[in-house]
Amino acid sequence: MVNEFSGKQYWAVILGGSSGLGLATAKKLAKHGLNLCLIHRTRKIDLPDVEAAFNQIEGEGVLLKHYNVDATNPEKRAEVIATLTNVLGAMGKVRALIHSIAKGNLKPMVADGQRPLQHDDFQLTIDAMAISLYDWTRDLFDAGLFAADTRVISFTSEGSQKAWRNYAAVSAAKAALEAISRSIALEMAPYGIRANCIMAGVTDTASFRMIPGADSLRSHTLERNPFSRLTTPEDVANVVYLLCKDEAAWINGTVIPVNGGEHLQ
Numbered sequence: 093m094v095n096e097f098s099g100k101q102y103w104a105v106i107l108g109g110s111s112g113l114g115l116a117t118a119k120k121l122a123k124h125g126l127n128l129c130l131i132h133r134t135r136k137i138d139l140p141d142v143e144a145a146f147n148q149i150e151g152e153g154v155l156l157k158h159y160n161v162d163a164t165n166p167e168k169r170a171e172v173i174a175t176l177t178n179v180l181g182a183m184g185k186v187r188a189l190i191h192s193i194a195k196g197n198l199k200p201m202v203a204d205g206q207r208p209l210q211h212d213d214f215q216l217t218i219d220a221m222a223i224s225l226y227d228w229t230r231d232l233f234d235a236g237l238f239a240a241d242t243r244v245i246s247f248t249s250e251g252s253q254k255a256w257r258n259y260a261a262v263s264a265a266k267a268a269l270e271a272i273s274r275s276i277a278l279e280m281a282p283y284g285i286r287a288n289c290i291m292a293g294v295t296d297t298a299s300f301r302m303i304p305g306a307d308s309l310r311s312h313t314l315e316r317n318p319f320s321r322l323t324t325p326e327d328v329a330n331v332v333y334l335l336c337k338d339e340a341a342w343i344n345g346t347v348i349p350v351n352g353g354e355h356l357q
Contacts, residue, residue, distance in 0.1 A: 102125075103184060113329065248290070286343065
């Protein structure tokens, strides 16, 4: 295993780092020597499994700080960044900010016997799954914590371009996320910041299983994917790692499909 980040005092900040794509990314980056600051929202019943995963990460010999707080809360964000400033000291720098927040509403626009999608559902979802990318980027930038070559990476989906039932709020959030990422890529490039989105294929995570009709979407994906399988969190984590490498410095402002060719048909 090549530990190209070891000894450089580089850190990755991962929003949503206790499960799914975020946790898989944390494990992958730790293997290559990146220290980690993980912000997550974990229920008490799930804490033993999460703590076991974090112990495994620490076994890679990297530094790990983790905070079980709401990453979308401005006060909590300020507290984490203040603490992280002290932890990093004069030499430590954030090499990567990874946005993996899955906090949104999956409601139909028209519903019989239940509350349909409302204005505040859109607002909560877009704030959490899109605008928070800018909030964290802006505050880490203002705190002077970014490295001279920083990678801002977020996770989008085909739902940013396609209409799926009950997915309207998340679809709007993913489209906004991509737009914000492009603007970061343009306006912050002079400061050494590169921003890209990964469009992951259908991945069997806890957040995916919450989507109404997930079983049907899974079956459809197995039929159209050239490799006849779903995307795994590890598939996505591998590409995050590639985007964090020095050799990926000229990739900026893109949306990269990571789906084995699922988008081809």
